[in-house]
Amino acid sequence: MKAAPFEYARAASLSEVCALLATHGDGAKLLAGGQSLVPMMAMRLVRPAWLVDINEIAELKFIAVEKDMARTGACTRQCAVERDHALAARVPLLRQALAWVGHVQTRNRGTIGGSLAHADPCAELPLVAQVLGARMLLRSGSGARTLEAEKFFAGPMATNVRPGECLEEIHWPAWSWRHTGSAFTEISVRHGDFAMVAAAAQVAIDGDGRCVRAAFGLGGVGGTPLAFPKIAGRLVGTRLDDAAVNDAAHAAATETQPGSDLHASAEYRRHLAGVLAARALREARERARSL
Amino acid sequence: MSETLHAVSVEVNGKPRSARVPARLSLVDWLREDLCLTGTHVGCEHGICGACSVMLDGEPVRACLMYAVQAHGHRVTTVEGLAKPDGSMSVLQDSFCEAHGLQCGYCTPGMLIAAQGLLNTNPDPTEAQIRDAIGGNLCRCTGYQQIVEAVQLAAERTAKEAK
Numbered sequence: 001m002k003a004a005p006f007e008y009a010r011a012a013s014l015s016e017v018c019a020l021l022a023t024h025g026d027g028a029k030l031l032a033g034g035q036s037l038v039p040m041m042a043m044r045l046v047r048p049a050w051l052v053d054i055n056e057i058a059e060l061k062f063i064a065v066e067k068d069m070a071r072t073g074a075c076t077r078q079c080a081v082e083r084d085h086a087l088a089a090r091v092p093l094l095r096q097a098l099a100w101v102g103h104v105q106t107r108n109r110g111t112i113g114g115s116l117a118h119a120d121p122c123a124e125l126p127l128v129a130q131v132l133g134a135r136m137l138l139r140s141g142s143g144a145r146t147l148e149a150e151k152f153f154a155g156p157m158a159t160n161v162r163p164g165e166c167l168e169e170i171h172w173p174a175w176s177w178r179h180t181g182s183a184f185t186e187i188s189v190r191h192g193d194f195a196m197v198a199a200a201a202q203v204a205i206d207g208d209g210r211c212v213r214a215a216f217g218l219g220g221v222g223g224t225p226l227a228f229p230k231i232a233g234r235l236v237g238t239r240l241d242d243a244a245v246n247d248a249a250h251a252a253a254t255e256t257q258p259g260s261d262l263h264a265s266a267e268y269r270r271h272l273a274g275v276l277a278a279r280a281l282r283e284a285r286e287r288a289r290s291l
Numbered sequence: 292m293s294e295t296l297h298a299v300s301v302e303v304n305g306k307p308r309s310a311r312v313p314a315r316l317s318l319v320d321w322l323r324e325d326l327c328l329t330g331t332h333v334g335c336e337h338g339i340c341g342a343c344s345v346m347l348d349g350e351p352v353r354a355c356l357m358y359a360v361q362a363h364g365h366r367v368t369t370v371e372g373l374a375k376p377d378g379s380m381s382v383l384q385d386s387f388c389e390a391h392g393l394q395c396g397y398c399t400p401g402m403l404i405a406a407q408g409l410l411n412t413n414p415d416p417t418e419a420q421i422r423d424a425i426g427g428n429l430c431r432c433t434g435y436q437q438i439v440e441a442v443q444l445a446a447e448r449t450a451k452e453a454k
Contacts, residue, residue, distance in 0.1 A: 001335075001336035001337060002315065002317075002320075002336075003315040004315070005294050005313070005314075005315055006314055006315060007295060007314065008295070008297060008314030008358070008360055010360070010361075010363070031361075034356050034357060034358075034361075035338060035353075035356055038337075038338070038355075038356045038357070038358075039337035039338045039356065041315075042336055042337050042355070043337060051314065053360075053361060055361060056364075079350070102427065103341070103426050103427025103428075104351055104405065104408065104409075104423070104424055104426070104427060105341060105344055105351045105352050105353050105405065105427045106338065106353065106356075106427065108347070108350045108351060108352050109347075109352045109353070109356065109357070191426060192426055192427060
C-alpha cells in the first residue's frame, strides 16, 4: 500500500503548472486534494511518472458570487464551499451535495476541481455540475477554453480535458427566480460511501406555484452523471404535483442503463433512480414553495 | 534506484521539524517512522478508516492521503500534541478514559483528533453533530456509543471549566 516512486513538483502558479505539463506530457498528473488520486496510487492502480502539486497555488482557490453565477477556483477546498453562506444562497445545490461527500477529514482536503476532474460517475459534485450546466475553464500553455459539463464528462473516470490542460475554474449558473428550490439525495451502503444512485434537482416556480424552470439528474446509473433536460422541460407550466413529478422521474429512470455489481443489480439501481429522482424533485418543490 | 529527496520544514506539535524526504513518503509514515511520533496510527493506508487523522493547520485530515512533502510550510498537530503542556491528558482524553471511549485503542488517536476538531469549532455539539464528526473514523470494538458519550462529557466539562 505504498505508492510507486514518482518525481514531484510543487507548482507556485498556474503558468508554472502549464509549463510543467507541457514538459512532462502524458507522464504528469495533477495532484489537487489527493483524496482519490493518493489511494489509487497507494494501490498502484495509477503510477504517474510526475506529480504536479497544485495545492499551494493561491490563484486556484477562490469563491466569487456574481449576478448570474458563482465562480470557484479549481483547487478550492470542499470545506470552504460548504461553509460559504453567500455561495449557498445562490447555488444551494453545492452545499446540499457536499453533505453527502466523504467525511469531515476528506472534505477538509478534497477540492471541487479534483472531484470534477476525477469524474467518478457516482460522485456528487459531477452530478451537480451536470444538472446545473456548469462550465469548466481549462488552461494550457497555448490558451484557455471552456467546456460545458455535458461535454466535459467523457465516461467513467474520464473527461475531455486534453493532456497539457489544467482545470482553472468552474462557473456555476445561479437561477434568479425568487422561488427557486433544490435538493440532493442518494442511497449508499453507509453515509459517506460512494452512492449506489444519487439524484439532484432544482426547480423554480412563479407566484401562482407554476413551474417556470426545472432541472434534474442522476448519478451512478451510467458512465457519466446524467441530466434530463427534455424530461425536465415537460415539467414547466405544471404545478409540480406528485403525478407530474413521478412521471418525470419514471421517464428518466427508464432512459438509464445502469450496471450491476456486488452492491446493487441494474434492476435495483433503475428502481432507485425513479424513487430518488422523484424524492429530489419533491424536496426541491417544497423548498421553492416555502420561499 | 535512488529517489529524489525533497526538503520539508513543518511545524509539528509546535516544534519546527526539517527533513529530506522522498516524494512518495506519506505524512503518517514520516510522523511515525522518522519523527517517532507513533501515537498516530496507520490503518488502511487508503483513506477509509481514519486512524491516521491529524490536524493540518488546525483541521482534521487523513495523514495517509497526503505526502510528507506536501506538509511543507504547514502546521501539523498529532495526538501527542493534544496533551496539556505539562504532559497531562487533555479534557477530551480524560473523558475518553472515564466514559470507556476506547477498548483496543487502535482508532483512538483518529477519534480524538476528529472529536477535538469538532469541539474547537463547536463547543456544544448535538449528538448528531458528534456522530457526523466521527463518521469518517472506524472503530471495531466499542460500537461508538461510549465514544459519543466521551465527547459529550468533554464538552460538558469544558463548558464548566470556562465558567
